[in-house]
Amino acid sequence: GAGVSQSPRYKVAKRGQDVALRCDPISGHVSLFWYQQALGQGPEFLTYFQNEAQLDKSGLPSDRFFAERPEGSVSTLKIQRTQQEDSAVYLCASSRRDRGGETQYFGPGTRLLVL
Amino acid sequence: GESVGLHLPTLSVQEGDNSIINCAYSNSASDYFIWYKQESGKGPQFIIDIRSNMDKRQGQRVTVLLNKTVKHLSLQIAATQPGDSAVYFCAETGLTGGGNKLTFGTGTQLKVEL
Secondary structure, three states, X not given: OOOOEEEOOEEEEOXXXXXXXXXXXXXXXXXXXXXXXXXXXXXXXXXXXXOOEXXXXXXXXXXXXXXXXOOOOOEEEEEXXXXXXXXXXXXXXXXXXXXOOOOOEEOOOEEEEEO | OEEEOOOOEEEEEEOOOOEXXXXXXXXXXXXXXXXXXXXXXXXXXXXXXXXXXXXXXXXXXXXXXXXXXXXXXXXXXXXXXXXXXXXXXXXXXXXXXXXXXXXXXXXXXXXXXX
């Protein structure tokens, strides 16, 4: 079956530009997570949605980062006024139910390069 | 042998040998642990998981061991194949409630030599 998909796969932005990254989770999955992965490191949590509700945004590094999931399916991570330190791979993951022990399935990520 | 590279620790093994990848986790409250495999240009892929009420779990060619006393996890891969070459991450999280974000370890680069 279809897995988690993300678009675009690659994005080059000039410093100060706004970007929007899209995540299509597995159909019917309740939970959706965004992670940021710097080069050579493990993914780090950004934010979490239960259906359309953003229940945890404690990992967002600044108020330039904003995420939404208005209909409880597709999610968009927006970064305003991008900075060079925002360069990373942004990963989206979804899980079937919102409870412990559920496997998180990851998309291929969007590789963002800010020049 | 095992060495610390510029970014990631690296484990090099011969094809057909067994691999052991180690991970130390940080949070004593974590009670669910997962191993992920990440190939270049791809997202992490689930391999195997283990709950804190277990100390060993076996899958196909993989075994995870958990030592809660010293907060240590290991992933054993039997008869390592070239397709096993990737970065392996352990992740920890909680079992209670929802929204259980994953906390990933540093990662280990596994290189399989023919």
